[in-house]
Amino acid sequence: DTGVSQDPRHKITKRGQNVTFRCDPISEHNRLYWYRQTLGQGPEFLTYFQNEAQLEKSRLLSDRFSAERPKGSFSTLEIQRTEQGDSAMYLCASSWTSGSTDTQYFGPGTRLTVL
Amino acid sequence: KQEVTQIPAALSVPEGENLVLNCSFTDSAIYNLQWFRQDPGKGLTSLLLIQSSQREQTSGRLNASLDKSSGRSTLYIAASQPGDSATYLCAVWRAAGNKLTFGGGTRVLVKP
Numbered sequence: 001d002t003g004v005s006q007d008p009r010h011k012i013t014k015r016g017q018n019v020t021f022r023c024d025p026i027s028e029h030n031r032l033y034w035y036r037q038t039l040g041q042g043p044e045f046l047t048y049f050q051n052e053a054q055l056e057k058s059r060l061l062s063d064r065f066s067a068e069r070p071k072g073s074f075s076t077l078e079i080q081r082t083e084q085g086d087s088a089m090y091l092c093a094s095s096w097t098s099g100s101t102d103t104q105y106f107g108p109g110t111r112l113t114v115l
Numbered sequence: 116k117q118e119v120t121q122i123p124a125a126l127s128v129p130e131g132e133n134l135v136l137n138c139s140f141t142d143s144a145i146y147n148l149q150w151f152r153q154d155p156g157k158g159l160t161s162l163l164l165i166q167s168s169q170r171e172q173t174s175g176r177l178n179a180s181l182d183k184s185s186g187r188s189t190l191y192i193a194a195s196q197p198g199d200s201a202t203y204l205c206a207v208w209r210a211a212g213n214k215l216t217f218g219g220g221t222r223v224l225v226k227p
Contacts, residue, residue: 031213033214033215040219041219041220042206042217043204043217045215048213056213091158093159102147104149106158106160107158108157108158109158111156
């Protein structure tokens with residue numbers, strides 16, 4: 001399977017714990033995006049990388065959130081001291097920048113439940 | 116700030132009927148507009164991408180139109196089937212930017 005993969009698919013944690021999610025993009029893609037989706041809503045942009053550089057972060061990404069893409073391949077999203085409001089689906093997408101079009105391919109998501 | 120709205124939030128139709136899904140956006144300075152499908156608990160599948168210079172895109176039973184000046188896009192699905200039941204999301208890319216701004220989606224149920 002050469003699509004975007006995410007791990008784990010589901011995560012249940014207690015409030016106050018730290019969690020880390022992983023995203024493996026399509027191998028030749030240079031851009032990687034993180035989005036968050038709460039129930040009944042559309043996804044909201046969190047951050048994106050071009051290669052290993054983090055180029056933009058949303059205001060939604062509080063200081064408890066950190067994302068990395070150390071070698072320009074896979075990425076991790078860590079949430080420290082989780083809160084119940086962090087419960088959501090975390091979606092990763094990747095793309096190859098070609099100037100005018102930049103179709104993003106999405107992974108299956110990681111569903112986080114904070115108890 | 117770009118805002119994307121999809122109305123209605125939910126839609127139920129009998130099999131065979133044509134579907135019309137609406138998307139509106141507040142800032143006409145968009146780069147592209149993209150329609151996605153999302154099945155329950157799953158990720159997003161891209162259906163159609165319309166570049167800002169285009170008026171429409173077609174793929175099989177799907178046709179999407181774009182009117183930048185009025186801030187609207189419409190997704191038409193012809194001869195709906197129960198397998199078309201899903202949530203349909205539209206998203207816009209701002210000019211010279213890369214993040215997608217999504218609408219809230221329209222949840223579609225096609226009854227056999």
